[in-house]
Amino acid sequence: MAKLLYAFSCSIDGFxxxxxxxxxxxxxxxxxDPVVDALIPRIGALLVGRRTYDGDDPHRGGPGEGQAFGGGWEGPQFVLTHRAAPAVPGVSFAGDLASAVAAAKAAAGDKYVNVLGADVARQCLDAGLLDEILALPVPVLLGGGVRMFDRPGPAVELEPLAAHWYRVLG
Incomplete structure (x- = not known):
């Protein structure tokens, strides 16, 4: 059964x-990156926030622009949005978290659903749906921007699985 994984690169100060x-x-x-290279074949689907889907691309200007992992991954994408969207091959748009997660998990089979976007990750965490987190720190201090998690509330316990990889305990 598919697991929801929030895998992301972040600045040292958490953006x-x-x-x-x-x-x-x-x-x-x-x-x-050997961690990312090993992860990519284990991803069966993407669950993407609309701002992330419409957003900036670190691969801009390169051969992988506009493609997941710079063109290193192909598969079904599920975008959580409340706005109408044009049809895009391989991309499904869903208006609510439960149906988006269910569709992404069904598509992923026994692989990961990789969550892209801080707000969608927060929603999954708050709903008790997020299974694992992989934080890949980058040696930069951004000083501002989009936080990896921006949520008030109780602490969430994590169990270390590997370097920078954690299981969400609740």
Missing amino acids: IAGPGGDMSWLTPHLHP
Whole structure:
């Protein structure tokens, strides 16, 4: 059965995007990474927030622009949105979290559903749906932007699985 994984690169001070969703800060740090390279074949579907889907691309100007993992992954994508969207091959749009998660898990089979977008990850965490977190720190201090998690509330316990990889305990 598919698990929901929030895998992301972040600055040392906890931001996944700069001010206004800028992802250009990440471009100089995109290089082969054995953790990411091992993860990609284990991803069966993406669950993407609308701002992330419409947002900036760290691969802009390169051969992988507009493609998941810079073109290193292909498969079904499920975008959580309340706005109408044009039909895009391989992309489904869902208006509520429960149906988006269910569709993504069904499509992923026994692989991961990789969550892209801080707000969708927060919603999954708050709903008790997020299974694992993989935080890949990048040696940059952004000082502002989109936080990897921006949520008030009780602490969430995590169990270490590997370097930077955690199981969500609740």
